[in-house]
Amino acid sequence: xxxxxxxxxxxxxxxxxxxxxxxxxxxxxxxxxxxxxxxxxxxxxxxxxxxxxxxxxxxxxxxxxxxxxxxxxxxxxxxxxxxxxxxxxxxxxxxxxxxxxxxxxxxxxxxxxxxxxxxxxxxxxxxxxxxxxxxxxxxxxxxxxxxxxxxxxxxxxxxxxxxxxxxxxxxxxxxxxxxxxxxxxxxxxxxxxxxxxxxxxxxxxxxxxxxxxxxxxxxxxxxxxxxxxxxxxxxxxxxxxxxxxxxxxxxxxxxxxxxxxxxxxxxxxxxxxxxxxxxxxxxxxxxxxxxxxxxxxxxxxxxxxxxxxxxxxxxxxxxxxxxxxxxxxxxxxxxxxxxxxxxxxxxxxxxxxxxxxxxxxxxxxxxxxxxxxxxxxxxxxxxxxxxxxxxxxxxxxxxxxxxxxxxxxxxxxxxxxxxxxxxxxxxxxxxxxxxxxxxxxxxxxxxxxxxxxxxxxxxxxxxxxxxxxxxxxxxxxxxxxxxxxxxxxxxxxxxxxxxxxxxxxxxxxxxxxxxxxxxxxxxxxxxxxxxxxxxxxxxxxxxxxxxxxxxxxxxxxxxxxxxxxxxxxxxxxxxxxxxxxxxxxxxxxxxxxxxxxxxxxxxxxxxxxxxxxxxxxxxxxxxxxxxxxxxxxxxxxxxxxxxxxxxxxxxxxxxxxxxxxxxxxxxxxxxxxxxxxxxxxxxxxxxxxxxxxxxxxxxxxxxxxxxxxxxxxxxxxxxxxxxxxxxxxxxxxxxxxxxxxxxx
Ligand code: PEP
Ligand code: MG
Numbered sequence: 001x002x003x004x005x006x007x008x009x010x011x012x013x014x015x016x017x018x019x020x021x022x023x024x025x026x027x028x029x030x031x032x033x034x035x036x037x038x039x040x041x042x043x044x045x046x047x048x049x050x051x052x053x054x055x056x057x058x059x060x061x062x063x064x065x066x067x068x069x070x071x072x073x074x075x076x077x078x079x080x081x082x083x084x085x086x087x088x089x090x091x092x093x094x095x096x097x098x099x100x101x102x103x104x105x106x107x108x109x110x111x112x113x114x115x116x117x118x119x120x121x122x123x124x125x126x127x128x129x130x131x132x133x134x135x136x137x138x139x140x141x142x143x144x145x146x147x148x149x150x151x152x153x154x155x156x157x158x159x160x161x162x163x164x165x166x167x168x169x170x171x172x173x174x175x176x177x178x179x180x181x182x183x184x185x186x187x188x189x190x191x192x193x194x195x196x197x198x199x200x201x202x203x204x205x206x207x208x209x210x211x212x213x214x215x216x217x218x219x220x221x222x223x224x225x226x227x228x229x230x231x232x233x234x235x236x237x238x239x240x241x242x243x244x245x246x247x248x249x250x251x252x253x254x255x256x257x258x259x260x261x262x263x264x265x266x267x268x269x270x271x272x273x274x275x276x277x278x279x280x281x282x283x284x285x286x287x288x289x290x291x292x293x294x295x296x297x298x299x300x301x302x303x304x305x306x307x308x309x310x311x312x313x314x315x316x317x318x319x320x321x322x323x324x325x326x327x328x329x330x331x332x333x334x335x336x337x338x339x340x341x342x343x344x345x346x347x348x349x350x351x352x353x354x355x356x357x358x359x360x361x362x363x364x365x366x367x368x369x370x371x372x373x374x375x376x377x378x379x380x381x382x383x384x385x386x387x388x389x390x391x392x393x394x395x396x397x398x399x400x401x402x403x404x405x406x407x408x409x410x411x412x413x414x415x416x417x418x419x420x421x422x423x424x425x426x427x428x429x430x431x432x433x434x435x436x437x438x439x440x441x442x443x444x445x446x447x448x449x450x451x452x453x454x455x456x457x458x459x460x461x462x463x464x465x466x467x468x469x470x471x472x473x474x475x476x477x478x479x480x481x482x483x484x485x486x487x488x489x490x491x492x493x494x495x496x497x498x499x500x501x502x503x504x505x506x507x508x509x510x511x512x513x514x515x516x517x518x519x520x521x522x523x524x525x526x527x528x529x530x531x532x533x534x535x536x537x538x539x540x541x542x543x544x545x546x547x548x549x550x551x552x553x554x555x556x557x558x559x560x561x562x563x564x565x566x567x568x569x570x571x572x573x574x575x576x577x578x579x580x581x582x583x584x585x586x587x588x589x590x591x592x593x594x595x596x597x598x599x600x601x602x603x604x605x606x607x608x609x610x611x612x613x614x615x616x617x618x619x620x621x622x623x624x625x626x627x628x629x630x631x632x633x634x635x636x637x638x639x640x641x642x643x644x645x646x647x648x649x650x651x652x653x654x655x656x657x658x659x660x661x662x663x664x665x666x667x668x669x670x671x672x673x674x675x676x677x678x679x680x681x682x683x684x685x686x687x688x689x690x691x692x693x694x695x696x697x698x699x700x701x702x703x704x705x706x707x708x709x710x711x712x713x714x715x716x717x718x719x720x721x722x723x724x725x726x727x728x729x730x731x732x733x734x735x736x737x738x739x740x741x742x743x744x
């Protein structure tokens with residue numbers, strides 16, 4: 001038997017007798033690895049690593065030798081959570097000499113972090129006299145021993161007090177990026193149950209391989225069942241269809257055999273099937289952590305999702321709490337299928353350490369209406385299952401173990417929200433108009449069929465922006481004509497006669513499809529993207545237009561083009577639509593063609609443009625970024641330039657005047673439309689149609705119902721005059737709104 005196998009086999013015997021005492025464990029490791037020293041350092045409160053057991057160093061150093069995290073090689077290993085393999089440790093800049101250990105004779109050192117659920121619990125180190133670099137299989141087996149130790153250390157009480165690692169019981173606040181706005185308070189559930197040390201090692205390789213194969217097959221069946229259970233046509237048809245788009249991408253990853261082969265290799269090394277899956281995922285995660293590439297990171301999230309499905313299949317359903325009602329799910333990453341599963345178990349919110357607002361999980365969480373916070377570093381290291389947490393996506397933070405009065409404040413805030421929502425429900429069926437009777441059309445921005453039930457929930461007048469690329473991003477590629485047509489048809493079905501403005505694919509810049517190599521551009525937002533690509537490579541656009549025409553199947557169809565910079569571009573796109581329309585039967589009853597106003601140059605072509613369009617919609621997100629030369633994705637600029645400023649309002653009012661003069665219907669569908677104060681100013685300068693995400697509809701409707709436009713218009717004019725040259729008119733506008741009793 002080779003050394004690593006023999007070592008694991010001896011450890012298995014040791015474990016069979018109960019949690020292995022550390023002195024015996026270090027003795028076995030040093031003997032089998034033929035290392036002069038093997039030591040375990042355990043984390044104590046205050047981020048101190050204490051020598052807990054050693055074979056080879058002086059026995060009386062146990063309990064005495066202590067290093068801060070970051071101090072010495074061992075401390076560095078804990079701080080970086082990385083393996084350090086050093087032939088000449090004593091000459092390493094981080095080396096810290098501890099005379100009581102008697103470690104002078106040992107030249108080489110291999111230190112491996114002991115980690116569990118994202119937290120560092122200690123360090124396992126071996127040392128030898130001769131200056132050697134440890135071989136890969138030795139490093140690997142030591143990492144396996146560290147995995148075991150991660151389960152053994154807490155069971156042995158080797159970690160000081162109840163602190164278990166770092167953190168203690170004090171409340172702590174963690175900053176994050178909101179993925180979906182909202183508040184939730186509840187106990188933490190962790191995404192993955194822990195695997196005990198005993199279940200990590202296995203003797204019978206063939207049996208473990210068979211378990212893996214069986215679990216992989218069962219998981220595949222479960223995915224198939226999940227997909228077919230969510231086929232359109234049942235009562236949750238719209239949800240089902242969108243889930244299917246995401247699941248299709250996920251299935252591709254599940255079928256990828258590369259990583260399953262690696263899992264099989266690890267099983268041959270002596271690990272149980274579940275430990276092998278965990279091990280391969282840990283390795284992949286560590287490797288991928290070094291990549292900034294968002295595509296790779298997303299793919300890793302999908303792989304983790306698959307791995308977790310496998311672990312569940314191996315461990316049985318008992319591993320996951322069936323009822324997670326009211327709990328907040330905390331995960332390093334989360335894939336879409338798993339999120340659907342947890343949603344069915346009743347979670348109230350989601351905190352993910354690594355997630356971007358454009359990632360799959362975020363898109364789904366938004367569609368499911370789950371408050372979610374991403375990019376929350378360190379929470380996983382500090383939290384235990386069952387710990388209370390406040391998730392406040394609006395304030396961009398999470399509070400772990402909040403004090404009683406903080407918890408109370410949040411409970412009241414949640415009650416107030418619920419009461420406000422009950423009030424909104426009454427508003428839902430009332431016509432949308434201002435207090436002095438000016439009708440206002442409020443529409444929805446959506447991108448997934450999953451979101452379509454919000455039409456009925458909010459009572460919106462229709463869909464003012466259907467971002468077709470979102471569904472394609474969620475499924476991972478652009479669907480073929482038939483599948484696109486099915487998607488668009490189900491949107492029209494759900495809208496049941498209410499208008500739907502389909503925007504053609506707005507890909508590029510921040511919205512890249514997986515596998516697409518982003519073109520090398522200095523400024524991708526102003527680069528070869530969106531309609532520009534569509535016109536230069538018209539096949540994709542023509543297919544999409546055909547799908548839209550087919551989807552209409554004789555009904556009305558409204559299509560708008562994004563990022564139009566010249567009237568000539570609009571004409572070229574419209575001509576493609578006309579050409580396709582000649583070929584599709586039955587033809588739509590009526591085709592309306594529009595342009596998004598997002599590029600400032602188009603504002604100086606309005607008379608020509610408006611002669612040729614049936615409608616226009618202001619994409620204020622892009623229009624603002626280009627007008628102020630301020631990247632919309634740069635947080636440092638987020639509050640610097642304001643739509644509520646004289647130049648922005650002048651620009652928008654100019655559009656209103658031109659559209660009114662031309663008799664062309666006009667809407668605004670940027671994020672600003674969903675904010676009551678902005679919506680108030682937009683109504684004041686003459687907008688009568690706004691399109692926004694679902695959570696904005698009721699607050700905007702409530703504000704409008706209280707707004708006396710006739711009284712407000714002269715006030716707005718005077719605020720604009722008085723604030724000419726100022727960066728923002730926000731203060732003056734909100735003071736007036738508050739005094740007028742508007743809910744802004
Ligand atoms: C906009 O730019 O305002 C807009 C609505 O489009 P998107 O946010 O999808 O770019
Ligand atoms: Mg835009």
